[in-house]
Amino acid sequence: MLNRPLALVVGMILLLVVVWMRQPHPQTEVARTALIMGTLVEIKGVGPDKDQLEKAISEAFSAMRVEEDRFSPGIATSPVFLINHTLEPVEVGPQFLELFALGQRISAETRGAFHMGLGGLIKLWDLGSVSPRVPSEAEIKQVLPASTDTLTVINTNRVRRLSPAVQLDLGGIAKGFAVDRALEVLASAGLESASINAGGDIGLLGGHGERPWRIGIQHPREAGELLATIDLKGEAIVTSGDYERAFMLNGVRYHHIFDPQTGYPARNCQSVSVVAQSVAEADALATAAFVLGPEEGLRMLEEVSGVEGLIVAADGTIETTSGLKDQIQWQ
Ligand code: AMP
Numbered sequence: 001m002l003n004r005p006l007a008l009v010v011g012m013i014l015l016l017v018v019v020w021m022r023q024p025h026p027q028t029e030v031a032r033t034a035l036i037m038g039t040l041v042e043i044k045g046v047g048p049d050k051d052q053l054e055k056a057i058s059e060a061f062s063a064m065r066v067e068e069d070r071f072s073p074g075i076a077t078s079p080v081f082l083i084n085h086t087l088e089p090v091e092v093g094p095q096f097l098e099l100f101a102l103g104q105r106i107s108a109e110t111r112g113a114f115h116m117g118l119g120g121l122i123k124l125w126d127l128g129s130v131s132p133r134v135p136s137e138a139e140i141k142q143v144l145p146a147s148t149d150t151l152t153v154i155n156t157n158r159v160r161r162l163s164p165a166v167q168l169d170l171g172g173i174a175k176g177f178a179v180d181r182a183l184e185v186l187a188s189a190g191l192e193s194a195s196i197n198a199g200g201d202i203g204l205l206g207g208h209g210e211r212p213w214r215i216g217i218q219h220p221r222e223a224g225e226l227l228a229t230i231d232l233k234g235e236a237i238v239t240s241g242d243y244e245r246a247f248m249l250n251g252v253r254y255h256h257i258f259d260p261q262t263g264y265p266a267r268n269c270q271s272v273s274v275v276a277q278s279v280a281e282a283d284a285l286a287t288a289a290f291v292l293g294p295e296e297g298l299r300m301l302e303e304v305s306g307v308e309g310l311i312v313a314a315d316g317t318i319e320t321t322s323g324l325k326d327q328i329q330w331q
């Protein structure tokens, strides 16, 4: 039994704690940027404790750099690099297998429009170079894999490349996967309100304070202009566009999303935005729908559960999935 004065003190302290907890705490917002996976990544965190936000955001950037090291074909220690340089089994971790399984599922759902083995083709087009060129048909034929399959998963920690024609490139999904990992870090650090934008791959934690996050969708033909905005809470939205990593030659636009059937940039869309529960899924589906084109792409997005999308066709006409119609504000 506590004696009476002590019980009184404990009671007072408890009361103060309750009163303090019921006070509205002023929220601050911290925004930081970093260059990761060749993209300017912006992380915003909202909460009462600035130091906690700063620390969590630094940890989230570190988590993204870990994924960059894992999935970049140009980093000599990455499993992707190792896989691309041998036909022998290569050891990989659970994160690699998780991303690969998701990519495989989306590849199957899109009849190979999403293809994780186009590294040879991507190197040939070399869209990142200062003077990209259009390769010849013969060159393209040489590097185009015959099958949509890329790797054999041997067991829970080893994979093997299927053939020399396959060069793994996970650029259509890895950024989204990295944003998902960073969101997990922010959530475990106690954040309830955050956004990450990695060049159009957007992942959200909660709302923007009490309200939803208002997300702008880039206009594919007017640089710096928005096509629409959409209000979201705790979801992911990813846009794939033909305006990124692109060049014009004789009035034709050449860009970085390739049709695995032809080896040329996919021709039927200007941009595709996909809303999903995870950024990795939205990322891969946006790339896949872009390749499929407005009709088949929209049908596919309607069919995948928990997913919505918006497609700007090559002629500028816009289609959305049925669930998105009421959520969009046109600009
Ligand atoms: P995103 O910006 O997410 O649409 O992804 C484009 C990137 O994915 C390219 O820069 C390539 O690294 C890779 N990629 C290109 N075409 C495809 C495709 N058909 N399937 C999967 N990945 C692709």
Ligand code: MG
Binding pocket: 171, 172, 173, 240, 282, 283, 284, 285, 286, 287
């Ligand atoms: Mg993508």
